[in-house]
Amino acid sequence: MRLVRLMAALTAFAVLAACATTDVDPLSADMRPSEETDEAGLWLRMDEAEDLLQQSAVVVRDPALNAYLDEVFCNVAGEAYCDDVRVYIVEQPYFNANMAPNGMMQVWTGLLLRAQNEAQLAFVLGHEFAHYRQRHSLEQWREINNVANASVLFSVGVAAAGVPNAAVLGNFTLAAQLYGYGRDKEREADAFGFDYFTGAGYDPDAAAGIWEYLIDETEASDSERKKRQIARASIFSTHPVTAERVETLRRFADDAETGRENEEAFAAAIAPFLNDWLADDLVLRDFGQHLYLIDHKIEAGENLGVLYFRRGEAYRLRREEGDFDRALDNYRKAVLFDDVPAQGWMALGDALQRRGENAEARAAYGKYLELMPDAPERAIIEAWLEEKE
Amino acid sequence: MMVAFVRNGCLAGLLVTAMAGCVGITPVTGPLDVDGAYRITLGETWSAYPRDTRTKLRNLTIDGDALNSLTFAASLEDGHTLIKTYDRERLLPVYRSDMSQTEVVEFIRDSLSVGGMADATITSLRPEPFGPLEGVRFDVTGATQRGLNMSGTGKAAIEDGKLHLIIYTAPTEYYFELHEYEVNEILGSIELL
Known part of the structure; x- marks a missing residue:
């Protein structure tokens, strides 16, 4: 002791x-x-x-x-x-x-x-x-x-x-x-x-x-x-x-006085980066968290072309039952908005090609190549278009 | 939050350093069989690291793997990841046997990103035979976390749902071009076994 x-x-x-x-x-x-x-x-x-x-x-x-x-x-x-x-x-x-x-x-x-x-x-x-x-x-x-x-x-x-x-x-x-x-x-x-x-x-x-x-x-x-x-x-x-x-x-x-949110200024500042940052987030492959984030942003009603495209990408990569259909549905919505990234058309073409809807796929690929003349996938797309002629 | 990230990085670095002291690096040249699936032919003498049993990746280098790195694997199955991790719960890019050619290249790019390449970007992908198989050839650019610009090129193909791939990466300045001819010859030499 x-x-x-x-x-x-x-x-x-x-x-x-x-x-x-x-x-x-x-x-x-x-x-x-x-x-x-x-x-x-x-x-x-x-x-x-x-x-x-x-x-x-x-x-x-x-x-x-x-x-x-x-x-x-x-x-x-x-x-x-x-x-x-x-x-x-x-x-x-x-x-x-x-x-x-x-x-x-x-x-x-x-x-x-x-x-x-x-x-x-x-x-x-x-x-x-x-x-x-x-x-x-x-x-x-x-x-x-x-x-x-x-x-x-x-x-x-x-x-x-x-x-x-x-x-x-x-x-x-x-x-x-x-x-x-x-x-x-x-x-x-x-x-x-x-x-x-x-x-x-x-x-x-x-x-x-x-x-x-x-x-x-x-x-x-x-x-x-x-x-x-x-x-x-x-x-x-x-x-x-x-x-x-x-x-x-x-x-x-x-106990505090009310103040400003400045939601619009913030949204405008990050909008040019939204597609790239969501792509970075998807690399982590946490589909649950990623889809929650996108759904939350879709509710806000801004940047819908980017957001529907990115939601389609998440479903495509997740590959659960029904996800290819969900992906296609989101790509179709995305291209209705002016802010859809050019890759949205590429993704739509791929999704349609997977379903054998070749005429629609051809049109989507065409739009993509029109928007992205130097697209990295050009040779792959042109080979497919040639094969289906 | 940052500390855990740095701590994991330090741990991985220490493990690599510790393991490097035990690894047998052997010189290789001429024909090289890859897991009984395909054969490539090396014109120069490369230094070969042993095949990683988790990722099934093999790595060759001439000047050291930070300066030029030829990585290849054969017959990767559905659900396979290219990232070496001891964390069984970690979510990672995985290969799916129903991937299109563009998706295979996306899987490789995302794996490079998770592996630490900043701004990994596919600059070109095009159809190119992988031996007798329909393959896809791709070029990639990126940078190390410290800011050194990197370039890469590679080829992949799916045979009966299993993925074969070869990727070459090197610093853009000087080293990529130094062995580019040799790498193109290797990528053109693929024969299925």
Whole structure:
């Protein structure tokens, strides 16, 4: 018993001695850390990462879209912080945004694809900006160092006392803190982000709205793991999209003044990319989630040529019973709209050819080649047309 | 969220590095039989990695697989994926035996995307015999995640519902053209066994 008390006392002493303070003041505008600090080291590593990101093929460089996101960010963060954060649009089909301590923010196209209006985007940008301004990365870095020191000591202490399972538990708590900012910082970022985006005049319901949508979409997923992750509340859900988080944001919204959604401006900004981003999303082959996303967008009634075409593509690739008919039905609807991509005609031709409706297929292929004289499939189509003459 | 992505990437990189130390790379030239289905003839000497038992893909290179990579497989069955993963729940592009020629090339392009090629784009596809079979020839462009432009070309065909495929990829600058003639000769040398 004396040995256990001695181990506990030694461990507690060592933990306290190893801990650095994790409480830091918010960053002021145009502020860079002093060179001799651990924070400067973090910034330097992130500056190197940013250099790589700038050269990367996955960065979306479209000037109009980048200008739009910069404008929304400046609305939310205020002019003083406008130049402190660089927003990079990254072509990845997952719902994600992240913030580095040096002001490098990534917004992934899977998030832009799923946001329904500018207010929802503004909330996410405000949330990420809060991570930056509250210096959460620095706090996290210091917490990890402290926990790592404590974890090692905890392992040594309990192993010496003959309790190996408890040693394993010590490493689990460390792992939980390494992945993501942690629930407390996410809650804080939600609270500050909410203030930033409502302060800029956006609709307060958008904050809970984007998470509610994401939960519904994930429940439609073909991946049991994704469904489990969204439902699970444990120490490991460090970026928690939980009922509690949504409820908190709903409560904030109840006490806030109404604001603007800017749905049309947002739709106009992403419309030129909708077809490509949905194609990227389909590469993931999560048909349940993908079709939920498209159905939701079809309900909004915009970009119907693109959306019916993409829904047809999802059915064609899924190949469940009746899917070829569903695909053809969607292609037929898509070509009724002016915004149908040229590939919609190609897909219609293929679907009709599969059913042996050669005259209609010929007409659809003809339209495709008229719209796309340099179509990559031209030789394949012409060979088929020649064979059927 | 990003961390899990990076963590998985690091894990895969570590595994590849660890396995590379144990892999037997052998020089090959002349006729090469592919899983008893077809034969190609190599004019130059290539370095061959062992066939991957999960994906059934074989890989040859001359200057290192980041600089030129000839990947091929034979008799892939319905439901097969080209992506090597230890995650049994992961959703992936799969081959379907009723795919059209354009769908086969779409399957290859999507597999390249999942495998890490950014902006994978088919720039041309055209009918071209795969030995005595009706085959499809295609060209592809893309980039590595770091931004290095890549080019590729390949050929595929379905025989009795099973897929045969050959894909060559290399950096667009210098390396693609360096062995393009040899690759075209290989693609023209296919004989069914």
